[in-house]
Amino acid sequence: MRKALRRAETNERYWDRRWEEAGSDAAAFDSLDIYPVKYAQMVMTDPDSSALELGCGLGRVVKHYHRNGWKITGIERSPVAVDRMREDDPELDVAVGDATDIKLEDGAVDVLMAFGLYHNIENELEQALAESARVIAPGGRFCITMRPDNIEMRLNERYWRWRNRHRSGPMHFHKWLVGRDEFAALLATHGLNVTDVHYARNMSILYRVPWLRDRRIATSAESVRRAGGYRLNRFGRAVDGFLMRRRPQDFCNVFVFIGTKGAP
Ligand SMILES: C[S@@+](CC[C@H](N)C(=O)[O-])C[C@H]1O[C@@H](n2cnc3c(N)ncnc32)[C@H](O)[C@@H]1O
Incomplete structure (x- = not known):
């Protein structure tokens, strides 16, 4: 891990x-074939099961499944985000909380999802993973993501170094980057057995280039861009598609780990 x-x-x-600064998250995705809902669908297969999204942000996933009749809880550290979700829909089951100390019983949920959460946790990642494993029921499923240590993310780091080149003052921890097998092995130490790993994109590095963005959504509010999966224009999609077809492991910016607590 780096x-x-x-x-x-x-x-x-x-x-x-x-x-x-962001607007509210939409209650629906533009397509079910985009990150993160595409991967959520892989574990959200039984509408009678209970689900938890840890680090749910403004609630795009929680809202989607709530709207479709699921019993889903969202836990999020940012009170700003939780207040916003409650204003949007007081019926949502969302709470301010920390992934390192989840206020739920052991085995409380059948499905645990965490999109873009763990890479943020600098010092207590092991504790967060232990807590996640604790609240999943035996045989329950998980869908969790981590940032890969690959070409795409190194390009991304260079971009940010360039953007911040005139900044003075301290720079803080941003994220962990991991190897695929290394993180799967770490999950296994917590009894979380990975059955599938997907190479995904939430935002392509090409989206940093303004003229490669889909102009219909590029100037819209962040919530619109999030619901649309940070869409590129035709040319951008062609280049991106080529890279992802040829070298998905090197050009994805998210590893999605799907699996089961205990034996699959
Ligand atoms: C990349 S955002 C993802 C939001 C949401 N999962 C989505 O896909 O739209 C990561 C979220 O994790 C939250 N977060 C970071 N550390 C956390 C922690 N220790 N416990 C709970 N939430 C945390 C952040 O506040 C942020 O909302």
Whole structure:
């Protein structure tokens, strides 16, 4: 695992500010074939089961499944995000909480999802994984993501170093980057057995290039761009598709780990 250090503010401040500035998340995705819902669908197969999304942000996944009649809880550290979700829909089951100390009983949920969460946790990652494993029922499923240590993420780091080149002052921890097998092995130490790994994208490195963005959504609010999966224009999609077909492990920016607590 490798630390990428490149933020002028702490993770906590960053997310509060980002959610303060973002609009509300939509209650529906533009397509079920985009990150993260595409991967959520792989574990959300039994509508009678109970689900938890840890680090649910502004709630795009929680809202989607709530709207479709699922029993789903969202836990999120940012009070800004939780207040916003409650304003949007008081019926949502969401709470301020920390992944390192989950206020749920052992084995409380059948499905646990965490999109973009664990790479944020600098010092207590093991504790967060132990807590996640604790609240999943035996035989329950998980869908969790981590940031890969690959070409795409190294390009991304270079981009941010360039963007921050005139900044002075301390730079804070941003995220962990991991190898696929290394993280699967770490999950296994917590009794979380990986059955599938997917190479995904939430946002392509090409999206950093303004003229490669889909102009219909590029100037919209962040919530619109999030619901649309940070869509590229035709040319951008062609290049991106080529890279992802040829070298998905090197050009994805998210590893999605799907698996079961205990024996699969
Ligand atoms: C990349 S965002 C993802 C949000 C959401 N899962 C989504 O896909 O839209 C990561 C979220 O994790 C939250 N987070 C970071 N550390 C956390 C922790 N220790 N416990 C709970 N949430 C945390 C952040 O506040 C942020 O909202």
